[in-house]
Amino acid sequence: MPGLSLAPGRPFPLGATPDEGGVNFAVFSANAHFIELCLFTEDGRRETARILMTERDGDIWHIRVEGMKAGQLYGFRAHGPYEPEAGHRFNPHKLLLDPYAKSWDGRLKWSDALMGYKIGSARGDLSYDTRDSAFAVPKSVVVDERALPPLPPGPGTPMAESLIYEAHVKGLTMRHPVIPQQLRGRYAGLSHPAVIDHLVKLGVTAVELLPVQGFFDDRFLVAKGLTNYWGYNTMGFFLPEPRYSARPGRGEFREMVWRLHQAGIEVILDVVYNHTGEGDELGPTLSFRGLDNASYYRLAGGGRHYMNDSGTGNSLNLTHPMVLRMVMDSLRHWVTHFGVDGFRFDLATSMGREVHGFDSGAGFFDALRQDPVLARVKLIAEPWDIGPGGYQMGGFPHPFAEWNDKFRDGVRRYWRGDAGMTAELGRRLLGSAENFDHHGRPATASLNFVTAHDGFTLQDLVSYTVKRNLANGEDNRDGHSENHSDNLGHEGATEDARINAARALRKRNILATLMLAQGTPMILAGDEIGHSQGGNNNAYAQDNEVTWIDWAKADAALAAFVAKLAAIRAGHPVLCQRHFLHARKRHNEGLPDVIWRRADGQPPEAFEWHDPAFRCLCVELRMAAQGPEADDVIFAVFNTGPEQALTLPGTVPAWSLILDTTRPDLVPQPAGAGQTVPANAVLVFTAAALGGQP
Structure with a gap:
């Protein structure tokens, strides 16, 4: 090693840390x-040195290489027992990625040599493979982050004022005609002025990006000629996925965040800390498994097998302090070095599962809430997994918001016309208080959505009654079979003007319901312009025109309607409250903060809430009695029945009609006697004395 010398180094920070004189390496x-540090040539093809990491502080191995600079390619080899039945799978023939790597060089090449065991052996994963895997594994790269200038603070939009837009970096930009070809599908493409202008016009306050932490394509998908498009297969928790970079380095991701922030748009990352891309006992040895399988993963069957609460083969063991530390270090890194504003945790129940089961006071939640960096960012949970007691909606601690699948299913079924859904709609319009109104949690804890990446798009929700997933190569067995969808008379795309008009109205009704409900709304990228996936409701492996949004066919009228809804929501504090509404009387005028009505103006009787004939629900909303008593009021009507006469409440002197989904271009106008509500429509009225403008 010409020009290099060794020193003991230090156990902190973990990973590869360069300074003026060399690089410190620390690994758990x-x-x-014992562990070896392996160095490689600039092209990653030849291993030039193996350095024994002789220093150990507790369970952290470390060494300092004097004279080394940023850009060096490296990996680890871990020596120890190969005893799968006891949970140990050490195999020094397998080059291992640094769990704290800030960058990778090269791509994963699927090979049997990646396996710690011999493929085809009668002993299965109990066998031992001696082939060197270095040729097939990306190399970790020493990155110098000292020169990175601090990013200015993000917009800091309160959750109550947020409109979240779930998007895929590539899917959103790949077919955008204005974005330069070389930037499509890249971080730079997502922050292109054409995309930002679209988001600003829609009223979006935050983009929630499908996984952008380093991930690999599953072997079974590669064998089919497919890719892991969604990215829920993380292996690099500290680095932006390289496939979305138009240029080398990490600056493009930081610049994307900065440009979005300049436009007032926050960046939320969908993160996958419930499992890794190493799969079950028949999966590859790439990093965690080879470094310390028994510590990183939750094991079963004496240690040979893996707990599979994620459905992908393994579950990270967040009850281990060093695994928890890695996750916390990763989260902080994305906030401090990349400027992100929050996280959506995939299968978040796994994050709170202790030895005895899910616990709202789990160590991970405690660590998050006391952390001075992470306690101030947005935290969103997908409140379920497939493990025991996996469905935990409403069970997460403050300040988490949670994806509300009850809102999704209830709104879908109401507008499909299912009988007896009026009471369900009422619960969802008020932020699902029965789930979230406890322990001081706000109404914004309900993350309301009707569509997301997993499932039908909005266009497909009104175009298909059954899924069309054959392209995924699983004989249409994958994906949800019950989507509460309706094709309105024809399966799939049609030229029938009557059906298309009905579909357009159904979409407007669904979107209006989403925007008028208490809670935090989220829309799926492409829904606002009519994007279809041809009925594929599990397009996780479709990195192609199935998932890439077709901007050339954008429904500009629908996008304008979504922008109108966002403006109405932003302009009326009553629609974006932190406090729940419980029909308590307000002190200033003695009226309840929520009043339910029938179309004739009378309160519904108790039995009517479940009467299949009760299909026109009206609600008068004010600021919560326990909150600031501002004089903002709306009257909203949700009608899945026929056209009928509508009696407006006499609680204000006069009303203005500001929204009618059957007339998307409606200009606000006075409303008076003789008002009707059209069939299958949403209407919104405001007090004329307040101006009546959205």
């Missing part, structure tokens, strides 16, 4: 006998 393993 509680059960290894």
Whole structure:
């Protein structure tokens, strides 16, 4: 090693940390006998040195290489027992990625040599493979982050004022005609002025990006000629996925965040800390498994097998302090180095599962809430997984918001015309208080959505009654079979003007319901312009025109309607309250903060809430009695029945009609006697004395 010398180094920070004189390496393993640091040539093809990491502080192995600079390619080899039945799978023939790597060089090449065991052996994963895997594994790269200038603070939009837009970096930009070809599908493309202008016009306050932490394509998908398009297969928790970068380095991601912030748009990352891309006992040895399988993963069957609460083969063990530390270090890194504003946790129940089961006071939640960096960012949970007691909607602690699938299903069924859904709609319009109104949680804890990446798009929700997933190569067995969808008379795309008009109205009704409900709304990228996936409701492997939004066919009228809804919501505090509404009387005028009505103006009787004939629900909303008593009021009508006469409440001197989904271009106008509500429509009225403008 010409020009290099060794020193003991230090155990903190973990990973590769360069300074003026060299690079410090530190890696965790509680059960290894010893660990080697492996150095590679600039092209990553030849291993030039193996350095024994002789220093150990507790379970952290470390060494300092004097004279080394940023850009060096490296990996680890861990020596220890290969005893799968006891949970140990050490195999020094397998080059291992640094769990704290800030960058990778090269791509994963699927090969049997990546396996710690011999493929085809009668002993299965109990066998031992001696082939060197270095040729097939990307190399970790030493990155110098000292020169990175601090990013200015993000917009800091309150949750109550947020409109979240779930998007895929590539899917959103790949077919955008204005974005330069070389930037499509890249971070730079997502922050292109054409995309930002679209988001601003829609009223979006935050983009929630499908996974952008480093991930690999599953072997079974590669064998089919497919990719892991969604990215829920993370292996690099500290680095932006390289496939979305138009240029080398990490600056493009930071610039994307900065440009979005300049436009007032926050960046939320969908993160996957419930499992890794190493799969079950038949999966590859790429990093965590080879460094300390028994510490990083939750094991079963004496240690040979893996707990599979994620459905992908393994579950990270967040009850181990060093695994928890890695996750916390990763989250902080994305906030401090990349400027992100929040996180949506995939299968978040796994994050709170202790030895005895899910616990709202789990160590991970405690660590998050006391952390001075992470306690101030947006935290969103997908409140379920497939493990025992996996469905936990409403069970997460403040300040988490949670994806509300009850809102999704209830709104879908109401507008499909299912009988007896009026009471369900009422609960969802008030922020699902029965789930979230406890322990001081706000109404914004309900993350309301009707569509997301997993499931039908909005266009497909009104165009298909059954899924069309054959392209995924699983004989249409994958994806949800019950989507509460309706094709309104024809399966799939049609030229029938009557059906298309009905579909357009149904979409407007659904979107209006989403925007008028208490809670935090989220829309799926492409829904606002009519994007279809041809009925595929599980397009996780479709990195092609199935998922890439077709901007050339954008429904500009629908986008304008979504922008109108966002403006109405932003302009009326009553629609975006933190406090729940419980029909308590307000002190200033003695009226309840929520009044339910029938179309004739009378309160519904108790039995009517479940009467299949009760299909026109009206609600008068004011600021919550326990909150600031501002004089903002709306009257909203949700009608899945026929056209009928509508009696406006006499609680204000006069009303203005500001929204009618059957007339999307409606200009606000006075409303008086003789008002009717059209069939299958949403109407919104405001007090004329307040101006009546959205």
